[in-house]
Amino acid sequence: MKATGIVRKIDELGRIVVPKEMRTQLGISCDDPVEFFVEGENIIIRKYAPYCFFCGRDEQIVEFKDKRICKICIDEIKSGVSV
Numbered sequence: 001m002k003a004t005g006i007v008r009k010i011d012e013l014g015r016i017v018v019p020k021e022m023r024t025q026l027g028i029s030c031d032d033p034v035e036f037f038v039e040g041e042n043i044i045i046r047k048y049a050p051y052c053f054f055c056g057r058d059e060q061i062v063e064f065k066d067k068r069i070c071k072i073c074i075d076e077i078k079s080g081v082s083v
Contacts, residue, residue, distance in 0.1 A: 001042070018045070 008016045018028070026047060028034065033048035050061040052070035060071035 004022070006019055006022075008019075010016050023029070028047050034045050035048045037044040037046070049058050050068045051058050052061060052073055053067040054069060054073045057070040057072065061068045062071070062074070063069075
């Protein structure tokens with residue numbers, strides 16, 4: 001994790017402002033969805049993108065029983081063979 005030296009306070013409603021420079025650098029625009037993760041004592045925020053539950057690909061994703069799965073993994077599951 002890379003330190004930026006930027007510090008923000010959380011307001012009374014639990015909000016923070018992500019600096020414009022960071023949003024621009026990461027391609028995050030107004031109204032873009034973001035995801036939150038917890039890793040140890042760290043909160044990680046990243047631009048939301050649907051990733052495959054099994055392999056992490058972000059292309060040709062479908063949802064099945066609340067899991068995101070790519071077409072390649074679906075085909076592998078259907079054939080019963082893992083590549």
